Amino acid sequence: MIFKKLNIENKKARDLIPQAITILALLSVIIYFATNAQINMGNRGISFGFGFLNQEASFDITFSMIEYDGSHSYGRAFLVGLLNTILVSVIGIFFATIIGVVVGVSRLSDNYLIAKVAEWYVEIFRNIPLILQIFFWYFAALRALPLPENGISFNDISFLTIKGWYVPKFIWTNFNIFLLSVIAAFIAIYFINSYATKQREQFGKQLPVTSISLATLILIPLITFLFLGVSLTFEYPVLKQLSSTVYTYEGGVSIIPELIALALALSMYTATFIAENVRAGILGVGKGQKEAAASIGLNKNQILKLVVMPQALRIIIPPTTNQYLNLTKNSSLAAAIAYPDIVLVFAGTALMQTGRAIEIISITMLTYLTLSISISMFMNWYNKKMAIKEK
Amino acid sequence: MIKSIKTWILVGFASLLLVACGQGGGGAGSKKSKTLDNTKKAGFVKCGVSQGLPGFSNADASGNWSGIDVDVCRAVAAAVLGDADKVKYTPLSAKERFTALTSGEIDVLARNTTWTLSRDADIGLTFVGVNFYDGQGFMVRKNSGINSVNDFKNGISACTNTGTTTELNMRDFFNSKNISYEPIAFEKADEVVQAYDAGRCDTYTTDKSGLAAQRTKMSNPDEHKVLPETISKEPLGPVVRQGDAVWEDIVRWSLNTMIEAEEYGVNSSNASSLKDSENPAIKRLVGSEGELGAAFGLDNEWSLRIIEQVGNYGESYKKHIADTGILPNRGPNQLWTKGGILYVPPAR
Numbered sequence: 249m250i251f252k253k254l255n256i257e258n259k260k261a262r263d264l265i266p267q268a269i270t271i272l273a274l275l276s277v278i279i280y281f282a283t284n285a286q287i288n289m290g291n292r293g294i295s296f297g298f299g300f301l302n303q304e305a306s307f308d309i310t311f312s313m314i315e316y317d318g319s320h321s322y323g324r325a326f327l328v329g330l331l332n333t334i335l336v337s338v339i340g341i342f343f344a345t346i347i348g349v350v351v352g353v354s355r356l357s358d359n360y361l362i363a364k365v366a367e368w369y370v371e372i373f374r375n376i377p378l379i380l381q382i383f384f385w386y387f388a389a390l391r392a393l394p395l396p397e398n399g400i401s402f403n404d405i406s407f408l409t410i411k412g413w414y415v416p417k418f419i420w421t422n423f424n425i426f427l428l429s430v431i432a433a434f435i436a437i438y439f440i441n442s443y444a445t446k447q448r449e450q451f452g453k454q455l456p457v458t459s460i461s462l463a464t465l466i467l468i469p470l471i472t473f474l475f476l477g478v479s480l481t482f483e484y485p486v487l488k489q490l491s492s493t494v495y496t497y498e499g500g501v502s503i504i505p506e507l508i509a510l511a512l513a514l515s516m517y518t519a520t521f522i523a524e525n526v527r528a529g530i531l532g533v534g535k536g537q538k539e540a541a542a543s544i545g546l547n548k549n550q551i552l553k554l555v556v557m558p559q560a561l562r563i564i565i566p567p568t569t570n571q572y573l574n575l576t577k578n579s580s581l582a583a584a585i586a587y588p589d590i591v592l593v594f595a596g597t598a599l600m601q602t603g604r605a606i607e608i609i610s611i612t613m614l615t616y617l618t619l620s621i622s623i624s625m626f627m628n629w630y631n632k633k634m635a636i637k638e639k
Numbered sequence: 640m641i642k643s644i645k646t647w648i649l650v651g652f653a654s655l656l657l658v659a660c661g662q663g664g665g666g667a668g669s670k671k672s673k674t675l676d677n678t679k680k681a682g683f684v685k686c687g688v689s690q691g692l693p694g695f696s697n698a699d700a701s702g703n704w705s706g707i708d709v710d711v712c713r714a715v716a717a718a719v720l721g722d723a724d725k726v727k728y729t730p731l732s733a734k735e736r737f738t739a740l741t742s743g744e745i746d747v748l749a750r751n752t753t754w755t756l757s758r759d760a761d762i763g764l765t766f767v768g769v770n771f772y773d774g775q776g777f778m779v780r781k782n783s784g785i786n787s788v789n790d791f792k793n794g795i796s797a798c799t800n801t802g803t804t805t806e807l808n809m810r811d812f813f814n815s816k817n818i819s820y821e822p823i824a825f826e827k828a829d830e831v832v833q834a835y836d837a838g839r840c841d842t843y844t845t846d847k848s849g850l851a852a853q854r855t856k857m858s859n860p861d862e863h864k865v866l867p868e869t870i871s872k873e874p875l876g877p878v879v880r881q882g883d884a885v886w887e888d889i890v891r892w893s894l895n896t897m898i899e900a901e902e903y904g905v906n907s908s909n910a911s912s913l914k915d916s917e918n919p920a921i922k923r924l925v926g927s928e929g930e931l932g933a934a935f936g937l938d939n940e941w942s943l944r945i946i947e948q949v950g951n952y953g954e955s956y957k958k959h960i961a962d963t964g965i966l967p968n969r970g971p972n973q974l975w976t977k978g979g980i981l982y983v984p985p986a987r
Contacts, residue, residue, distance in 0.1 A: 603762025
């Protein structure tokens with residue numbers, strides 16, 4: 249033993265030394281790469297720094313949720329890209345979850361047709377590479393949409409065309425009051441819920457919580473419309489001719505086809521994995537649990553809600569967290585179809601225009617890391633909430 | 640004894656740092672060219688090209704690259720290695736190109752790249768010359784009723800490539816005309832063509848040579864036309880890494896040789912027979928007078944090999960751009976003696 253030779257008998261010191269060596273080796277490797285990069289960049293006349301974030305970006309972006317044009321800074325362009333990434337991820341996660349749960353439950357259906365359709369859906373969509381699905385939705389499916397002048401009209405207030413989906417724009421007055429009322433409604437619902445729980449636990453009384461909550465959510469904001477001067481009008485998209493054969497829509501909001509295609513592809517693809525998680529979760533709950541629940545007189549809905557789902561969720565949540573993370577990271581394939589996410593806008597255009605590869609790629613990686621860790625943390629919190637509470 | 644371990648680690652750590660410095664330190668300042676040595680050792684020129692732009696750099700079905708940008712790399716290979724075919728082509732997107740060059744993945748970037756101040760000065764690149772004078776234009780559908788950029792109206796959607804000067808020029812142009820527009824920027828040229836062809840956008844904007852070349856890829860090329868206006872200057876040329884002056888000179892003078900050869904009427908078929916020419920300028924071009932190659936550490940036949948194996952600029956242009964129907968008219972890319980702006984410093 250080398251440690252014996254070195255006369256290190258103290259166990260603590262023996263345990264620490266290998267760790268210290270590992271950390272030092274790791275540090276030296278990092279410093280080696282950093283120094284090497286710095287020296288080589290210096291030799292080639294490449295400067296390093298983050299000052300460019302304040303420079304004028306001077307390129308425009310198709311679609312942005314905050315005010316942006318080329319006169320804003322690269323930092324602002326980063327924010328636009330980040331918000332677009334978050335937007336498509338949230339939409340994707342929302343629909344992937346809904347489709348995934350429906351398909352997962354359908355696979356267990358007693359109805360042969362429904363079960364088979366769900367099975368085929370899963371097998372087809374999870375076995376085709378995501379990038380091909382994105383191309384399919386963008387270049388094949390959306391290409392079949394008509395030009396603006398022949399747009400598919402929904403009651404003349406919304407139009408689906410190859411240039412995007414034009415929907416009415418909401419124009420609010422006193423939006424703040426409305427927003428506050430919605431928040432107030434949610435707080436009220438929280439108290440109603442805890443009151444109902446207390447009633448049930450103490451007196452065994454079942455209150456119609458869902459109906460009461462729904463009524464609160466509708467009534468409180470409604471009051472602001474009637475008495476507090478909140479109003480909502482719509483601006484409808486109108487066809488506009490630009491030249492003899494070129495048309496577009498003016499007014500309203502345009503949901504760009506890139507967003508539609510990407511959200512579709514991401515949610516259809518990820519839903520297959522979530523569906524399998526849901527199926528595994530439900531199958532993972534012992535048959536005896538359902539039988540026991542039935543024997544104490546719970547009805548079918550109550551069995552699902554009170555007995556099966558709480559146990560199934562514990563199995564479903566951890567792998568589904570992975571799928572949410574995958575979806576968020578997969579949204580970086582957006583660049584292929586010109587959806588202005590953080591990779592296209594920041595790690596693409598901004599990188600090209602400034603040439604600051606190391607800075608921009610590091611920022612982008614850190615951003616994805618932060619996004620992923622945030623989702624993980626939220627899901628871990630949710631998982632803990634759903635876990636068995638040992639009393 | 641813990642101390643001695645610490646000392647070892649410190650020594651190891653310090654030597655690692657020294658190695659790091661040693662590796663990075665070489666190259667700058669000395670007359671020798673690291674890139675040239677590496678190229679000779681590897682036996683091929685590492686050349687970055689486009690992912691397929693007819694006339695400039697395009698691969699045929701069997702993977703053979705051709706085009707006027709490709710010819711720059713072939714010229715360098717002929718000069719340095721004696722064989723124009725000894726080139727390894729790396730197709731790059733607009734976004735990847737500069738990083739590929741500064742990181743050493745390629746040694747010459749010949750990929751219809753616009754020479755601008757910030758690219759030249761700020762990100763470790765050096766432009767060595769111009770092999771095509773271009774300008775940005777717009778393509779529209781013939782039946783659109785748009786006959787000039789003055790017919791553009793608020794709300795027009797424009798497709799282009801991301802990571803290009805085109806994206807910036809487009810904004811300058813629409814802003815100066817006070818037109819609001821929808822910019823849609825794709826990573827690959829093929830995707831821009833597909834989206835424009837499908838009707839996602841009303842106009843497609845890039846360098847005019849690019850428009851002419853990409854039009855051939857449309858499902859029905861005759862339905863499209865390029866508007867007459869040119870909204871920017873786009874001098875396209877080969878690029879090298881900053882910091883290797885000898886390599887920079889080799890690439891610059893390989894291109895200059897092709898242009899000067901055309902000026903003096905030296906071409907691939909008559910070059911070797913002009914060794915005894917009366918004109919000293921021609922004799923220098925074909926290597927029978929002077930010791931010009933020695934300046935870069937090459938032999939004296941380097942320029943003769945370029946002309947014999949690759950041809951002069953006129954031959955290259957005719958073969959790749961004119962005869963393919965992309966831009967039959969040479970426009971500004973004509974010699975200065977014939978009304979164009981191609982003018983290179985003398986090789987002497």
